[in-house]
Amino acid sequence: MIDLRLNHRQGHFHLNVNLSLPAAGITGLIGRSGSGKSTLFSCLAGHLKPRQGCITLSGRPLFNSTLGLNVPPAQRRIGVVFQDGLLFPHMSVERNLAYGSQNRGTAFWHEVIEALDLDHLLNARPLRLSGGERQRVAIARSLMAEPELLLLDEPVSALDPALKARTLDLIARVQRQTQIPMIYISHAPEEIRRLCHQVVTLQDGQVRSVTEGEAYGVGPALAAVGKVTCAI
Amino acid sequence: MFALSPTEMSALILSLRASSLAVLWALPFAIGLGWVLGVKRFPGHGLLNAFVHLPLVLPPVVLGYLLLLLLGRKGLIGGPLYELLGLRIAFSEGAVVVACAVVGFPLMVRAIRQSAEAIDPRLARAARSLGASEVRVFITVTLPLMAPGILTGLTLAFARAVGEFGATITLAGNIPGKTQTLPLALFTVTQSPGGDAAALRLCILSLVLAGGALLASEAIARRTNLQEVPT
Amino acid sequence: MRWVMLRVAVAICSLLTAPAMAEPTLLAAASTSGAVDAAISQSGIAAVTSYGASGGLARQIEQGAPADLFISANPKWMAYLTDAGLVQEDAVLELMSNALVLIGPKGAAPIAPAELPAALGGENFVMADPESAPVGAYGRASLQALGVWEGIQDGFVPVRNTLATLTAVSTEEAAYGLVYSSDTALDDGVTIVARLPKDSHPPIRYLIAPVAQGEDAVGAKTLTAYLMSPEGQDVLADYGFVTGPEGM
Numbered sequence: 142m143i144d145l146r147l148n149h150r151q152g153h154f155h156l157n158v159n160l161s162l163p164a165a166g167i168t169g170l171i172g173r174s175g176s177g178k179s180t181l182f183s184c185l186a187g188h189l190k191p192r193q194g195c196i197t198l199s200g201r202p203l204f205n206s207t208l209g210l211n212v213p214p215a216q217r218r219i220g221v222v223f224q225d226g227l228l229f230p231h232m233s234v235e236r237n238l239a240y241g242s243q244n245r246g247t248a249f250w251h252e253v254i255e256a257l258d259l260d261h262l263l264n265a266r267p268l269r270l271s272g273g274e275r276q277r278v279a280i281a282r283s284l285m286a287e288p289e290l291l292l293l294d295e296p297v298s299a300l301d302p303a304l305k306a307r308t309l310d311l312i313a314r315v316q317r318q319t320q321i322p323m324i325y326i327s328h329a330p331e332e333i334r335r336l337c338h339q340v341v342t343l344q345d346g347q348v349r350s351v352t353e354g355e356a357y358g359v360g361p362a363l364a365a366v367g368k369v370t371c372a373i
Numbered sequence: 374m375f376a377l378s379p380t381e382m383s384a385l386i387l388s389l390r391a392s393s394l395a396v397l398w399a400l401p402f403a404i405g406l407g408w409v410l411g412v413k414r415f416p417g418h419g420l421l422n423a424f425v426h427l428p429l430v431l432p433p434v435v436l437g438y439l440l441l442l443l444l445g446r447k448g449l450i451g452g453p454l455y456e457l458l459g460l461r462i463a464f465s466e467g468a469v470v471v472a473c474a475v476v477g478f479p480l481m482v483r484a485i486r487q488s489a490e491a492i493d494p495r496l497a498r499a500a501r502s503l504g505a506s507e508v509r510v511f512i513t514v515t516l517p518l519m520a521p522g523i524l525t526g527l528t529l530a531f532a533r534a535v536g537e538f539g540a541t542i543t544l545a546g547n548i549p550g551k552t553q554t555l556p557l558a559l560f561t562v563t564q565s566p567g568g569d570a571a572a573l574r575l576c577i578l579s580l581v582l583a584g585g586a587l588l589a590s591e592a593i594a595r596r597t598n599l600q601e602v603p604t
Numbered sequence: 605m606r607w608v609m610l611r612v613a614v615a616i617c618s619l620l621t622a623p624a625m626a627e628p629t630l631l632a633a634a635s636t637s638g639a640v641d642a643a644i645s646q647s648g649i650a651a652v653t654s655y656g657a658s659g660g661l662a663r664q665i666e667q668g669a670p671a672d673l674f675i676s677a678n679p680k681w682m683a684y685l686t687d688a689g690l691v692q693e694d695a696v697l698e699l700m701s702n703a704l705v706l707i708g709p710k711g712a713a714p715i716a717p718a719e720l721p722a723a724l725g726g727e728n729f730v731m732a733d734p735e736s737a738p739v740g741a742y743g744r745a746s747l748q749a750l751g752v753w754e755g756i757q758d759g760f761v762p763v764r765n766t767l768a769t770l771t772a773v774s775t776e777e778a779a780y781g782l783v784y785s786s787d788t789a790l791d792d793g794v795t796i797v798a799r800l801p802k803d804s805h806p807p808i809r810y811l812i813a814p815v816a817q818g819e820d821a822v823g824a825k826t827l828t829a830y831l832m833s834p835e836g837q838d839v840l841a842d843y844g845f846v847t848g849p850e851g852m
Contacts, residue, residue: 188498214501221502227495231517240513241503286503438771445775463777464728464761543768546761547733564659564736566684 142200143290143322146369147184148193156180156191156346161365164199164290167316167323168364169333169354172343178326181343182294185324186221187214195371198289205371220283220321222293226275228267234278235263241286250285256315257281273304280312284319291323297332309336313356339363375574383550384558385578391466391554392534395473396527399481403526407485408515412494429479437472437543444471444544468545469552476537477530484529488522489515521597528590532583555579627652628823629670631661633677635702635739635766635784636810639843640675640831646839647830649823657765658738665690665815672818673827675699675810678738682811696813699831701846703785704739704746704805706798707769709776714797720747720780721755727779730772733762738808743782746805770794784808786844810845 143162149155156177162168172178183189185196187203190211196204198219203212220241228237238254239245254260257277267275276296283291293312297305313336316323327333334340337354341364351364377385410422428436444451444462454460462468492515500510538556545552547561559575562568629652632640637655644651654661654671662681665671666688674691676682685691706717715723734740740762747753761778763769766787773781774793781794788796812831814824830836837847 186498186502188501214498215504215506217502218504219502221499223495223499227493227499229496229500229514240500241505282503441771441775441777445777447775463772464730542764546730546763546768546772547736548761561733561735563663564657564733566659566680 142197143324144195144197144369145181145185146194146371147181147191147196149180149184149189149191151180154180154346156184158343158346158348159367159369160341160348161368162324162341163364164322165320166338167313167325167336167354167356169337169340170324170326170343171328171330171333171340172349173328175345176343177346178328178343179294180346182221182292182326185290186219186292187212187217195369207371218287218289220286220288220291222276222279222283222291222296224295224298226267226272226279228270228275228278228282230267232267233263234259234265234267234270237267237278238263238282238285240282244285244287249287252318253281253284253315256318257311272300273308276300276308277311280315284315284321288321291321292326293323294326295328296325298327298329305332312336377574378571380549380553381558381571381575381578384553384555384575387466387469387550387553388535388555388582391469392473392477392531395470395534396477396481396530398470399474399478399530400523400527403478403481403485403530404516404519404523407482407522407526408489408519410482411486411489412492425482426479428475433476433537433539434543436475437540440468440471440475440540440544444468463544464546464548464552466545466551469541469554472540472544473534473537476540477534480529480533481526484526485519485522488519488525492518521593524593524597525590528586528593532586532590535582535586536579555582628672628820628827629654629818630673630675630824630827631656631665631669631671631815632673632675633658633661633738633810635677635786636675636845638790639786639840639845642843643831643836643839644827647827647836649827649830651823651827657736659736665817668817670818671815672820672824673812674815675812677808677810678741679809679811682813685813685815690817691813691815696811697828697832699810699812700837700840701810702808702844703802703846704743704782704800704808705785705788705796706800707773707781707783707788707794708779708797709773710793710795712780712795712797717747717750717798717800718752720752720798724756724759724779726759728759728761728772728777729756729780729782730761730763730769730778731782732765732769735762737765739766739782739784739787742805742808743800746800747782749804750800766790784844785846789844808846 143164145158145160147156147158158181170178180189184191193206202210203217204210229240244250257280259277259281262270262274270278297308300308325333325337334355336356338356339354340352342349348366351366353363406425410418441463443449446452446455451462462471496514497510500514536556538560541554542557547553547557555575555578559572559579562571562575627650631654634655634657641653658676658678658681661674662684665674665685682691682696686693731743732740734744744753747756763772766783769781769783770787770791772778774791780797788794812828814821841847
């Protein structure tokens with residue numbers, strides 16, 4: 142389970158979330174811009190420290206404001222994929238992939254590269270890749286680090302429709318293969334209803350609803366709202 | 374006409390040696406300050422930035438005088454150094470290195486800060502989420518991306534150091550063979566009638582050194598711009 | 605409209621080229637600044653002054669600087685200008701002289717000049733660069749005549765001017781220094797430890813001569829007359845210069 146209880150103010154914006162997500166499958170997180178998706182993303186990843194609350198990942202406490210606990214991003218085992226890939230421009234694709242992982246050359250390494258069709262790109266520089274290729278490398282890079290949870294922040298919104306569809310299929314396939322739970326953030330509901338097992342809708346910093354998605358396969362139990370207490 | 378006299382030769386070698394040492398010594402501090410000023414926000418940011426730029430706006434002789442007060446035998450820093458380590462800074466080659474380092478420092482910090490500011494902060498976040506410690510992030514991501522600014526800063530500071538006069542002559546004196554750099558030698562020969570041939574030679578040498586450094590700086594800037602990722 | 609603009613332009617031009625009031629422009633050696641400024645204010649003449657190294661000023665005059673009067677601390681720079689035809693040889697006058705002294709930090713004990721190398725004991729000896737400053741050239745001549753020049757070479761630090769010499773001695777970066785007696789008034793952090801004999805160096809002669817490039821030759825003549833008068837000479841002597849027949 143991913144237990145999230147967050148209370149964070151930034152100017153006029155107030156994020157107030159109490160959510161228990163199953164640590165399985167793909168959970169979609171949708172909302173208009175300003176709804177709090179990015180803030181939630183940053184808090185989960187550890188890039189932003191919420192004023193109050195707690196975060197637990199599969200029983201591992203990552204953040205607890207009362208206890209003064211804040212695990213740095215490097216130790217959270219939560220991977221991130223940004224909207225524009227954000228590959229390290231001064232490193233080749235292969236070095237990018239190897240950055241967070243110890244398993245260069247292992248079976249897993251080859252599996253991921255094959256699944257994302259990157260074999261022929263290993264020596265290329267990020268500058269020379271197309272948008273779609275960059276996204277595939279970004280996804281592969283975070284998978285290589287074998288995270289317990291993968292956050293994807295609008296990874297396909299900058300791609301053209303055909304490429305979008307192909308990449309979404311790819312993400313679904315990778316999730317099934319690796320069984321790494323994913324949280325997929327987007328502002329486009331159509332994009333992710335197909336992909337996700339369930340969809341959490343955010344509005345004005347609060348959870349508006351939790352609905353079932355249309356992803357293939359028996360989904361895990363739906364997320365529960367309001368059940369998280371930050372135990373001391 | 375173009376053969377160098379021994380004095381001129383030693384001025385050339387001294388200038389090269391002192392300027393190189395100066396920029397190398399100043400580099401770690403410039404990287405630290407350039408990074409902090411470019412990436413972090415904190416109260417006192419403006420003050421620190423202004424302080425770093427002081428050597429750029431003070432008349433060099435004033436700068437030399439302040440350094441003399443600070444680093445001289447009875448100075449705030451020089452006093453304890455002399456008492457504890459017997460270190461004499463004023464009127465030595467070390468003083469030349471200090472003067473050159475101080476005048477080149479703001480140029481280095483500016484160039485490094487610019488390249489630090491240009492780094493997408495989310496790159497560091499990506500690196501952290503991949504498990505890298507702060508030190509590893511700095512060494513493997515931040516520093517390589519600051520490299521163009523570091524190289525530019527080095528060459529700019531070197532060019533400035535080679536031309537430095539006022540602070541050098543005030544803090545180090547004009548001792549031939551020991552502290553008489555190219556600019557000081559040039560000054561000396563123009564003070565007597567008939568020193569024009571020597572003055573021309575020294576002038577050309579200074580132009581070649583400083584001009585060469587500036588051209589190198591431009592070439593680096595152009596090359597590294599081509600490698601920028603359009604994100 | 606065009607006529608108005610033209611009239612304004614003519615008016616501005618005439619302002620710019622209006623004949624100067626009695627304001628002669630004086631270029632003078634830096635070491636004379638205190639004394640000459642005082643003398644000028646006593647005289648009531650409104651002169652414009654520019655101080656610098658004698659050599660630098662001579663070069664500026666050569667390049668056309670609009671000077672009416674030139675005071676040089678070193679005769680060779682006056683000769684430079686007479687050779688170039690910018691100054692009439694028979695218009696050159698001797699304004700005043702100066703003396704050389706050895707100084708130490710405040711409170712230092714007097715020494716005999718011959719003891720200088722021993723008294724230094726490996727410490728720095730500081731003096732304006734003989735290659736570029738007249739006081740340094742005179743100082744070198746004097747120390748050579750006294751037989752101590754070789755003995756001080758190890759610790760000899762040539763600096764830019766007497767101000768730098770005074771600073772170095774008062775901050776104890778150097779154990780001893782050499783300056784004009786007229787300079788000791790500028791810094792009370794130093795003490796005179798020896799006076800160098802007048803006959804150990806070529807006579808120190810401050811020369812004054814009119815230059816024909818300025819705009820006020822008459823004013824220059826008046827100012828020269830004042831500076832050479834007993835009243836003017838007294839002011840100069842107050843600042844440590846040597847005036848009167850015994851000095852020159």
